[in-house]
Amino acid sequence: MSEKIYVGVDVGGTTVKLGICNSDGTLLQTYEGPTEVSKGPDTILHNIAKYVKLIVEESSYEWSQVGGVGIGIAGFLDIPNGIMKNSPNLNLNNIDIKGFLEKELNTIIKVNNDANVAALGEAWAGAGRGIANCVMYTLGTGVGGGIIIDGKIVEGFQSVAGELGHMAIVPDLEAIQCGCGKMGCLETVSSATGIIRMAKEAVARGDRTSLVEVEDIMAKDVLDAAKAGDEVATRIVNRAAYYLGRSMSMMSVILNPEYYIIGGGVAKAGDFLFNQINEVFEKYTQEASKDGVKIVPAVLGNNAGVVGAAGLILRG
Incomplete structure (x- = not known):
């Protein structure tokens, strides 16, 4: 055959x-x-x-x-x-x-x-090959997501399971309205769009940051400035990583995946971002739910x- x-x-x-x-x-x-x-x-x-x-x-x-x-x-x-x-x-x-x-x-x-x-x-064939239970975050213009349990996509009642970017995770006093119309979505702080927004707001406020010298701020500019020690950029990246780690902590006690796979343009920041996410995840996740769990970069790209x-x- x-x-x-x-x-x-x-x-x-x-x-x-x-x-x-x-x-x-x-x-x-x-x-x-x-x-x-x-x-x-x-x-x-x-x-x-x-x-x-x-x-x-x-x-x-x-x-x-x-x-x-x-x-x-x-x-x-x-x-x-x-x-x-x-x-x-x-x-x-x-x-x-x-x-x-x-x-x-x-x-x-x-x-x-x-x-x-x-x-x-x-x-199936990338970072989670051989792993039956994993959750993927895609950090780009928005925050996309997908949930794989027992090797199958979790679709949900109305086929909208896995909309991780629209978890209402930011507290009310810090929350802004998301493009979906709701307040405090993960996407508002952990996407490229969210990172750019926070950077532009900091510049507009007159915060002391090297980002004032950047004509058209992109997420990579913020990440690079943070790596170079810029305090404002570091605060922005810390905030993005914090809410990603908190969301993973929440997912762990609900789904208990073995891997969290992170892809998209923002994920190209590498260990600088991943280490911060890991720290938050370790701090907030219940012991049994985090034992053996890994947060890894996607490998298949486009x-x-x-x-x-x-x-x-x-x-x-």
Whole structure:
């Protein structure tokens, strides 16, 4: 019997990324094509189908070897039925992604949230390979998340489990309104956006910081300034790390994962950030819930989405 392969599709606002994986999660081939959001839902869906056919045609594999196609996409999904209820960035509303692609491709189709898919990718073939229980945080523009328990994605009643960035963790007196409309979300302090906001506020207040010399402050500027000993930048990074560590402490007594995997641009700060998160986690976590638990960096980078999407067929 010929080897089965699995196609993963990571649908972004600008680009659709695809990958072919084997049953071990090894990424064998990649492909990218434009999403073409401006042309509407029909074009987006037809592009996905076209790119899936192309990546297989350009590979050394036959279509008969395809065991299924997994789709990772941002938005509010009816995951079991593969229906996109609302995706503001892609302008997809009440679109039956699964049904359309099953007809176009005549194979198994599974659809899931992009953050869940990235977490599955890291759990299946990345930093969490061989680990059955892990939680992933993605620190970028927002704070994304995904929960893997017993090797499976935890989706929840309304398919919104794992929205770690929207844990209301910042106390009322310190809280600001999040983009979701609620107050005190983790995302407001631990995302790149939150770090930049706190830095700009410090500069506007007239705090003594080297960041006043930076024309357009980015999260990396704040992290670099903190590493160099800037007190204001250090305070900002400490705050971001503190609430990440506290949130992990809370997750540990609920889920007791073995690994916390951290990805995204902010995570590139490396040990400087990870050491602080670990200190907070150790301080606040109940002994049995932290025994043997590790906080580790993601390793798949931009490929986590396509690998995890392919993994939906075997582990979704």
